[in-house]
Amino acid sequence: xxxxxxxxxxxxxxxxxxxxxxxxxxxxxxxxxxxxxxxxxxxxxxxxxxxxxxxxxxxxxxxxxxxxxxxxxxxxxxxxxxxxxxxxxxxxxxxxxxxxxxxxxxxxxxxxxxxxxxxxxxxxxxxxxxxxxxxxxxxxxxxxxxxxxxxxxxxxxxxxxxxxxxxxxxxxxxxxxxxxxxxxxxxxxxxxxxxxxxxxxxxxxxxxxxxxxxxxxxxxxxxxxxxxxxxxxxxxxxxxxxxxxxxxxxxxxxxxxxxxxxxxxxxxxxxxxxxxxxxxxxxxxxxxxxxxxxxxxxxxxxxxxxxxxxxxxxxxxxxxxxxxxxxxxxxxxxxxxxxxxxxxxxxxxxxxxxxxxxxxxxxxxxxxxxxxxxxxxxxxxxxxxxxxxxxxxxxxxxxxxxxxxxxxxxxxxxxxxxxxxxxxxxxxxx
Ligand SMILES: *Cc1c(COP(=O)(O)O)cnc(C)c1O
Numbered sequence: 001x002x003x004x005x006x007x008x009x010x011x012x013x014x015x016x017x018x019x020x021x022x023x024x025x026x027x028x029x030x031x032x033x034x035x036x037x038x039x040x041x042x043x044x045x046x047x048x049x050x051x052x053x054x055x056x057x058x059x060x061x062x063x064x065x066x067x068x069x070x071x072x073x074x075x076x077x078x079x080x081x082x083x084x085x086x087x088x089x090x091x092x093x094x095x096x097x098x099x100x101x102x103x104x105x106x107x108x109x110x111x112x113x114x115x116x117x118x119x120x121x122x123x124x125x126x127x128x129x130x131x132x133x134x135x136x137x138x139x140x141x142x143x144x145x146x147x148x149x150x151x152x153x154x155x156x157x158x159x160x161x162x163x164x165x166x167x168x169x170x171x172x173x174x175x176x177x178x179x180x181x182x183x184x185x186x187x188x189x190x191x192x193x194x195x196x197x198x199x200x201x202x203x204x205x206x207x208x209x210x211x212x213x214x215x216x217x218x219x220x221x222x223x224x225x226x227x228x229x230x231x232x233x234x235x236x237x238x239x240x241x242x243x244x245x246x247x248x249x250x251x252x253x254x255x256x257x258x259x260x261x262x263x264x265x266x267x268x269x270x271x272x273x274x275x276x277x278x279x280x281x282x283x284x285x286x287x288x289x290x291x292x293x294x295x296x297x298x299x300x301x302x303x304x305x306x307x308x309x310x311x312x313x314x315x316x317x318x319x320x321x322x323x324x325x326x327x328x329x330x331x332x333x334x335x336x337x338x339x340x341x342x343x344x345x346x347x348x349x350x351x352x353x354x355x356x357x358x359x360x361x362x363x364x365x366x367x368x369x370x371x372x373x374x375x376x377x378x379x380x381x382x383x384x385x386x387x388x389x390x391x392x393x394x395x396x397x398x399x400x401x402x403x404x405x406x407x408x409x410x411x412x413x414x415x416x417x418x419x420x421x422x423x424x425x426x427x428x429x430x
Contacts, residue, residue, distance in 0.1 A: 009293055012072075013076060017071025017074075017075065018072070018286075029068045031065050031279050032063055033279055035059050036057070036058050037056035037057060051247060051250065059278075060276045061267070061270050063278075063282070065286075066084050066279060066282040068282070069208075069285055070084050072286065073212070074224050074225075076192075077191045077197055077224040078195050078197045079226050080226060080228075080262065081224075081258075081259045081262030082223060082224040083223050083265035083266055083270065084220060084221065084282060085221045085223070085276065086275045086276060087207065087275070088205070088206060088208070088219075089115060089116070089119055089207075090275035091205040091206060091207070091222055092119060093124075094223050094275060095152075095203050095223045096129065097239075098261065098265070098268070098269070100127070100129045100152075104128075104149050105130045105147070105149050105150050105151070106129070106130075106132075106150065107131070107132050107134060107146055107150055107153045107154070108153075109133070109136040109154065109159065109166065110133045110397075111136070111156065111160070111164050112156055112160065113156065113187075114382075114398070117133075117398075121133070131154075132145045132150075136155050136166055137167070146180070151181075152182070153171055154183045155168070155183075155184055156188065157185070157196055158194070158337065158342040158344070160344065161344060161346050161398075161399050162344035162345035162406060163322055163329075163345055163399065165322045165333055165336065165337055167336070168182070168184060169200055173200065175202070179233060179234050181203055181229050182200065182201045183201070183203045183204075184196035184203070184204050184205070185204075185205050185207075186206055187205075187206050187207045187211070190211045191292075192293050192296040192339065193296060193300070193341075194336065197228075202228065203261070204226075205222070206222040206224075207221055208220035208221060209371075210373025211373040212285055213284055214375055215374060217284050218280075218284045218285065223265060225258075225259075227258030229261075231261075239264065240252045240261065241253050244268070247267070252267075295411055296339070296340075297339075299342070299343035300323065300339065300341070302343065302414045303407075304323050304324075304340070306409055306417055307324050307347075309418050309421075311326070315349065315426075316349060317348035317403065319345060319348075320345055322337075322341035323340055329341075343410075344372055344406065344407070345406070346400075346405065346407070347404070348401070348403045348404050349404075349428060350429060351403075351429050352402055353403065355403070355428040356381045356383070356384070356402070356405050356428070357384060358424075358427055358428040359379075360405065360424075362423065362424035362428060363379060363421070363424045364420055365412060365416060365420040366407070366420060368380060370386055374408065375411050377410035377412060378407070379406065379407055380406050382395070382400035382404065382405075383395050383401065386400070387400040
């Protein structure tokens with residue numbers, strides 16, 4: 001579909017990347033449940049292994065079902081190409097891998113998903129990489145954090161745990177001026193609410209586990225490349241600009257142009273790191289994406305209703321939702337997230353820790369789980385779960401104080417969700 005007229009989002013979320021199966025005419029994308037693919041002959045095999053011809057060798061690298069999902073997400077994000085992998089965290093490592101070397105660092109927003117903070121502050125040190133965390137609203141601090149060993153700037157569009165949206169354009173301008181790629185985790189916004197590449201991002205990463213699949217069935221990740229970054233403009237990105245010994249000295253950027261990052265992700269990243277998405281997982285995510293825009297509209301509509309209801313309730317201290325007119329980010333939402341500020345937010349319950357525990361226990365529709373972006377409404381009391389190991393000061397700084405719960409608003413009837421919160425708040429604050 002990529003060569004035809006320009007289609008709208010609702011059309012592309014169903015059709016992009018897919019075509020009737022050439023063998024059977026199957027209208028829905030088949031689950032190509034195979035490990036390997038038969039070569040036409042020895043020359044064909046050699047050309048595939050030399051990257052002189054694009055095709056299927058082995059499903060750690062490429063699989064036709066996964067390929068449809070890659071093209072679909074790349075199209076929806078407005079990117080040149082995409083690589084899917086086994087989880088959102090895998091996508092983050094896969095995005096950094098071609099950019100980093102021992103001694104290099106990434107400048108990252110302080111407002112990130114908790115697991116990403118751990119990955120970037122602790123685990124990547126084992127690779128000799130490091131992260132410098134900055135408040136991305138303080139643009140001088142972002143500039144000051146960049147040094148000669150910085151290889152990327154990393155942020156989330158709509159940031160976990162909610163209530164904050166990033167000024168992507170401002171960060172992209174800083175990254176550009178420093179000759180660095182901006183990587184945006186677009187999990188909570190999805191390309192329906194925000195297309196970071198249009199605001200200057202180089203790479204977009206996703207946990208497809210969340211809204212893209214939309215029903216809490218599989219984990220997956222994706223890296224989308226805008227195709228616009230000049231990897232050869234400096235000597236900072238030798239993996240992409242310099243000869244690759246594993247492919248007879250092939251230079252990825254020179255050879256593949258705007259698809260350099262994508263080809264590197266498959267030919268080196270998936271080949272050697274092996275964080276591959278399986279075809280069953282890709283199938284579930286393809287099914288989910290077909291209804292992405294419809295779900296996101298309802299997620300946002302419900303989140304607005306619930307946030308407004310909670311903000312007006314006496315048993316609630318405050319609500320942090322960027323979609324509320326009272327949010328300090330209301331203008332930024334209008335400019336960069338015109339379709340809405342997502343469906344994640346936190347609120348503080350009068351009565352503190354004990355009231356929060358009673359609240360999560362009393363809810364009937366909301367599930368107490370460590371997940372987000374499901375069709376069903378979810379709640380988590382971070383201080384007694386995901387943020388349990390942190391000091392009270394660290395919990396406060398992360399927006400996860402003892403009196404705070406995070407909601408991921410689903411697509412049920414808003415009135416039922418409000419009634420559920422109402423009865424649970426009554427029990428929690430009695
Ligand atoms: C869940 C999540 C991740 C990690 O994704 P997994 O699929 O769980 O590995 C990263 N970023 C954000 C914003 C997330 O919500």
